[in-house]
Amino acid sequence: MSTLEVRSLHKAFGGLDVISNLNLTVPPGQRRAVIGPNGAGKTTFLNLITGWLTPTSGAVLIDGQAVATHPEEVTHAGIARSFQRNLLLEDLTVVENLRVACQAFHPCRRVFWRSKREFGDLFEQARQAAEWMHLTDILEVPVTHLSYGQKRQLEVALALCAKPKILLMDEPAAGTSPQERARLIDLINRLPKDLTILLVEHDMDVVFATCDIITVLSYGKVLATGTRRDIQEDPAVIEAYLGRRHARG
Amino acid sequence: MSEEVTIARTTARDDISPAAQVRRATFVLVGSAVLGALALPWLSTSYATTLAIEIMIAAIFASGINLLVGTTGLVSLGQGMFLGLGGYGIGIGTTVLGLPLWLSVPATLVLVATLAAAIGAVCTRTRGVEFLLITLAFSQMFYGAAIKLRLTNGSDGMSGIPRPDLGLLGLNADSPVVFYYYILLVTMLAVAAVWRIAESPFGSVLAAIRESERRAAAMGYAVSSYKVGAFVVAAVTCAVAGILQSQYTYFINPDSMSWQLSGEGVLMVIIGSTTAVAGPLVGAAVFVLAKQGLSVLTTEYMLFFGIFFMLVVAFFRNGVVEAFKSAFRSKP
Numbered sequence: 288m289s290t291l292e293v294r295s296l297h298k299a300f301g302g303l304d305v306i307s308n309l310n311l312t313v314p315p316g317q318r319r320a321v322i323g324p325n326g327a328g329k330t331t332f333l334n335l336i337t338g339w340l341t342p343t344s345g346a347v348l349i350d351g352q353a354v355a356t357h358p359e360e361v362t363h364a365g366i367a368r369s370f371q372r373n374l375l376l377e378d379l380t381v382v383e384n385l386r387v388a389c390q391a392f393h394p395c396r397r398v399f400w401r402s403k404r405e406f407g408d409l410f411e412q413a414r415q416a417a418e419w420m421h422l423t424d425i426l427e428v429p430v431t432h433l434s435y436g437q438k439r440q441l442e443v444a445l446a447l448c449a450k451p452k453i454l455l456m457d458e459p460a461a462g463t464s465p466q467e468r469a470r471l472i473d474l475i476n477r478l479p480k481d482l483t484i485l486l487v488e489h490d491m492d493v494v495f496a497t498c499d500i501i502t503v504l505s506y507g508k509v510l511a512t513g514t515r516r517d518i519q520e521d522p523a524v525i526e527a528y529l530g531r532r533h534a535r536g
Numbered sequence: 537m538s539e540e541v542t543i544a545r546t547t548a549r550d551d552i553s554p555a556a557q558v559r560r561a562t563f564v565l566v567g568s569a570v571l572g573a574l575a576l577p578w579l580s581t582s583y584a585t586t587l588a589i590e591i592m593i594a595a596i597f598a599s600g601i602n603l604l605v606g607t608t609g610l611v612s613l614g615q616g617m618f619l620g621l622g623g624y625g626i627g628i629g630t631t632v633l634g635l636p637l638w639l640s641v642p643a644t645l646v647l648v649a650t651l652a653a654a655i656g657a658v659c660t661r662t663r664g665v666e667f668l669l670i671t672l673a674f675s676q677m678f679y680g681a682a683i684k685l686r687l688t689n690g691s692d693g694m695s696g697i698p699r700p701d702l703g704l705l706g707l708n709a710d711s712p713v714v715f716y717y718y719i720l721l722v723t724m725l726a727v728a729a730v731w732r733i734a735e736s737p738f739g740s741v742l743a744a745i746r747e748s749e750r751r752a753a754a755m756g757y758a759v760s761s762y763k764v765g766a767f768v769v770a771a772v773t774c775a776v777a778g779i780l781q782s783q784y785t786y787f788i789n790p791d792s793m794s795w796q797l798s799g800e801g802v803l804m805v806i807i808g809s810t811t812a813v814a815g816p817l818v819g820a821a822v823f824v825l826a827k828q829g830l831s832v833l834t835t836e837y838m839l840f841f842g843i844f845f846m847l848v849v850a851f852f853r854n855g856v857v858e859a860f861k862s863a864f865r866s867k868p
Contacts, residue, residue: 362756374754376747387744390737391756399738406737449756
């Protein structure tokens with residue numbers, strides 16, 4: 288159970304402030320959604336947390352400790368993420384993708400004189416990660432042959448292989464069919480309750496079905512934070528993002 | 537009764553998965569190749585033995601390149617530099633410094649590994665075309681040094697590079713047959729070592745880097761250190777080929793470091809297959825035999841070799857070995 292804390296985070300590209308003085312605290316086990324219109328800085332925000340971008344100023348902390356600045360160190364610190372666009376090992380099978388992801392936390396990860404098949408526990412961990420995301424039937428299928436929805440599930444499964452304290456998901460439902468979306472909602476809701484989740488998503492049905500608290504970003508600033516009801520009733524949020532369809536009443 | 541046995545045998549054969557069939561065929565082929573290689577000096581002419589030596593040295597060189605190109609996805613045009621450094625290393629060690637061969641060889645490999653780590657730390661900061669060009673630049677730098685330096689005897693090169701002293705075994709490595717078996721032993725060890733590395737946990741990280749560097753980093757791997765590791769192993773493997781090459785000809789000159797040689801190594805890998813262990817071996821064999829065959833027919837053999845290469849790429853898109861595997865899998 289870990290707390291994610293973002294303090295006075297600022298990111299500028301030249302003269303353009305993409306994230307401005309952003310403060311956010313996600314308590315242990317909370318499912319927090321970050322929503323906002325295109326260009327609000329949601330993906331930049333995730334990239335800053337996970338070390339893919341360096342903040343101009345500010346800090347990201349887990350349980351009060353500053354998180355390292357390189358992506359691999361961030362993963363080892365307990366933050367794992369899925370990507371907005373699938374970033375998978377396309378020519379490898381599902382089980383090999385998951386096995387390699389699990390191996391990053393195994394003492395054998397630098398071993399070059401023994402066969403990878405000698406480390407059977409990694410295959411077991413890979414199968415477990417596949418079970419979380421309902422991928423066990425397609426373990427031996429090369430990723431390139433998977434449907435788009437299955438690839439989105441594998442994206443999340445790869446992040447789970449890191450056994451993270453905090454899971455960041457960048458638009459996991461993007462491009463999926465209604466059936467795939469319903470399955471994804473079910474899978475997210477079945478994840479361990481002590482796992483802190485930060486979800487960036489445009490699909491409000493997914494957000495409302497999976498998250499307790501919602502933070503709305505607009506032009507790199509927090510516009511509002513609250514429960515589903517708070518957000519749906521906030522005139523500024525309705526004006527900037529939600530529109531009348533998702534507004535309450 | 538005999539009909540039942542036939543049916544049972546047929547069913548048992550049908551139960552074997554395609555992957556198991558490929559494994560069995562590979563085992564038979566590798567076994568036959570090893571037996572054939574062991575018997576070659578006794579069954580063929582000395583010319584064939586000489587060609588086999590050249591193929592095996594090229595196969596070690598191509599295996600080193602394949603660890604970068606096929607396994608890690610880094611196309612280098614600088615591996616000739618390490619082949620040359622291997623040859624010059626034992627050349628300088630034995631003929632200039634007067635060190636025994638048993639000391640010169642490990643010293644050369646350690647020196648090459650250290651140099652490769654330093655060069656790799658710079659080169660692996662880049663990807664794609666930039667990586668190819670920066671490895672080419674380093675290679676040309678060492679090529680230029682080999683031509684200019686008095687230590688390397690300039691463009692005349694160094695001669696008198698010794699073969700191993702096998703007197704304790706009652707053997708003379710200057711004998712073509714003994715030298716053939718020496719090369720065969722080193723080739724089997726080198727190819728097995730590269731195969732083991734590619735199949736290891738370390739090797740699977742290299743494959744992940746080939747597929748997506750960003751994903752490998754997101755998984756928690758320090759990508760640059762793995763790339764440097766692959767660069768060092770590939771360099772040492774190419775240096776082993778260089779040591780054998782210089783012992784084979786008793787000679788080393790700057791041509792061994794030329795970018796053309798690096799390019800030929802990449803061609804061998806593409807011809808054989810970047811995804812199969814046997815790819816570099818088969819690629820090296822096809823390359824050496826085609827080059828020798830065409831050079832007998834015409835002095836303009838490079839023109840025809842270019843056409844040959846285009847045909848191989850056109851008809852065996854993933855290399856000769858993968859084409860063989862696909863044909864075997866699709867067999868009814």
